[in-house]
Amino acid sequence: ETGVTQSPTHLIKTRGQQVTLRCSSQSGHNTVSWYQQALGQGPQFIFQYYREEENGRGNFPPRFSGLQFPNYSSELNVNALELDDSALYLCASSVIQGNTDTQYFGPGTRLTVL
């Protein structure tokens, strides 16, 4: 086990609703990244938070937003849900040392948008 936990495990929402997904990082990890993994695809980078500030973003619209808290937990918020948002959402925590880090993934939250 990586020590990274995510909640909830599964979630069903309808189009247009808003959702909040949660992640608890390993203790001491100052960086968290969020990924979207569609069925049969590899994870796609959404954004990364370092010391509670957004540190970079992938090709996702502003309705995807996040927060990182001092206790190593973080949130991914998605507004105005669309059918294509149905996917496995993964968080990965890490410690940046120099310019390298090793990411530890949580088990993911499976989001279904109807």
Next chain:
Amino acid sequence: QKEVEQDPGPLSVPEGAIVSLNCTYSNSAFQYFMWYRQYSRKGPELLMYTYSSGNKEDGRFTAQVDKSSKYISLFIRDSQPSDSATYLCAMSDTGGFKTIFGAGTRLFVKA
């Protein structure tokens, strides 16, 4: 063209076989290369982490990086049914930030 190309398989091999998994990429700035294993309904688990070109061995696993050809490989020796999973290649130009993943190759090892 995707930045990282990976054959999705599925790849089916008998127990004990040597498995070869491969990815190609287009971004010459990539310097960090990873292989992850993902079991069904689980998050990816890091198997190998390599910086720049060369080989790295860990038990039954060997990772190879050929930056001149923009080609990376993962070899699994003496494959076991427990190796049945999806294998994801991943790479980054800054060691973990904005990691780009391949689509994953599904591997089945038959007993």
